[in-house]
Amino acid sequence: MELSTLKNNFYNLYRAELMESKKQVAVKTYFSPGRVNLIGEHIDYSGGMVLPCAINLGTYAVVSRRTDQTVKIMSLNFEEMGILSFELDQIENKPEMDWANYPMGVFNEFIKRGHVIDQGFNILFYGDLPNGAGLSSSASIEVLTATIINDYLSFGFTKTELALLCQKSENEFNGMNCGIMDQFSVAHGVKDHAIFLNCDTLEYELIPAALKDYRLMIINTNKKRGLVDSEYNMRRRECEVALEIIQKGFDQRTIQYLCDLTPVEFLDVAPLLNEDTVYKRAYHSVVENFRVHESKKALSNGNLIAFGEWMYSSHESLKNYFQVSCKELDIIVDLSRNMRGVLGARMTGAGFGGCAIALVEKDKCDYYMEKVGRSYNVKTGLKATFYIAEIADGAGVVHESF
Structure with a gap:
């Protein structure tokens, strides 16, 4: 999907909220990749090294701030669910929130750590990763949400800290006992480089991975x-x-x-x-x-x-x-x-x-x-x-x- 189309969808969905604002509203667009593990499967929990990389398929978000405590989110991949919303002081995992529990869990993790989020957000998501195919669509949307919050509110988290925060959110808020590789790869990806990573110590090295005439x-x-x-x-x-x-x-x-x-x-x-x-x-x-x-x-x-x-x-x-x-x-x-x-x-x-x-x-x-x-x-x-x-x-x- 073209970014211009995504932004037009955003403006159409949140037109009323944007028009209510008494001042000009900043609108930003973000991207968070998926990841593939090039080699090193099922050894992260045995002290082994992994070699993942971020890919150019992933999740986009168009974002603006609100003047209240409400977060309104929608995904064009789940249009039938419409706009979902939650209050920043009333966050809990709910089955009816479905996919939205992943970004909601990230908001919850920031707040649990004592970071003040004093205004809500309007967020429109769109992803071109296939769901459930093992390309880390959940980590992509988690790190995307954390990046949005960290950027807008200038919290100053490092990429590694954001990855760990997102892993904790998925482990505790969503009950998925994932390791760190997915979130780490999504946060630390560098074009044309793989990540030689020790998932236990989080020591890593960027490895040139120019594929030349191959894809x-x-x-x-x-x-x-x-x-x-x-x-x-x-x-x-x-x-x-x-x-x-x-x-x-x-x-x-x-x-x-x-x-x-x-x-x-x-x-x-x-x-x-x-x-x-x-x-x-x-x-x-x-x-x-x-x-x-x-x-x-x-x-x-x-x-x-x-x-x-x-x-x-x-x-x-x-x-x-x-x-x-x-x-x-x-x-x-x-x-x-x-x-x-x-x-x-x-x-x-x-x-x-x-x-x-x-x-x-x-x-x-x-x-x-x-x-x-x-x-x-x-x-x-x-x-x-x-x-x-x-x-x-x-x-x-x-x-x-x-």
Whole structure:
């Protein structure tokens, strides 16, 4: 959607409120990206590194202040719900507020911390991220809301502080036990750079990720993700069991996380893991962390061929060792592997559906979408949705007028 169209919608929706103001009202437009994790899946809770990036698909907002204590919000993605509103001194999670509980939770978190928000807002949201596909639409709208509040009220929060605030909001106000990677990536994104991030310490490094003659293709399988929460908890527990066993039998040094081990060290302790499932979870964790470090080197050196091979290797591990893939994701990756002009592909996100990513030669993108889309439909009966994404900057103001 063009920004001019979005702004026209805003003025039409909030015309009465704007005309009531006795002075000229400042109207700002903001953008907050989604994110994909290029590599490093299901290892953040095992002390591993991740390599996400912000993308140019995300959430827009047109904003003005009000003179009362009311916040009026609407999303063009949920037009049937109309304008929703809440009072700044009466914030609580309500099922009927649906998607609006995410921005409302961010307002609540600022207020809980003692920051005075003395006037309300009119906000119109619009997003071009597919919901529920694992591209962090919730983190996008949370960081967007936090950026709006921080900017208008000059609270001076850093990007990391905003990310942590949004994570806490999602954990406590919305009851979603997410990690920090999504909010951190959305806040800290830098164009043409990936983020080499330790989710435990929040130490990070920006890694050049110029894709040259290739494009980052996002493929939504449109397979509804199932079992994510229960299987996530099970995988996490299996990793904990593996770590407990290894800690008792590894005497070279103290091991706090599975990913503290190198692949060579893992070979030494592998015989301790008698149960096949626990062995597989630990193997994936250790080797995936190694893949992230090698991928960092490959991207830094502009070696996209090597990076693509690590992508394929990551997917095979997620499929066979961590067992969080599904038939639909595997088909996308297999089809990609057999096409010229594709350097690598893998599932991204929690798994069991959602999205895959592929590194596709720029001139072959149209052919890729047509060929893979047709074959995928024949094999699954589903229609995949394709997005050509760019690695983008994090949340911020994109336009301002008076």
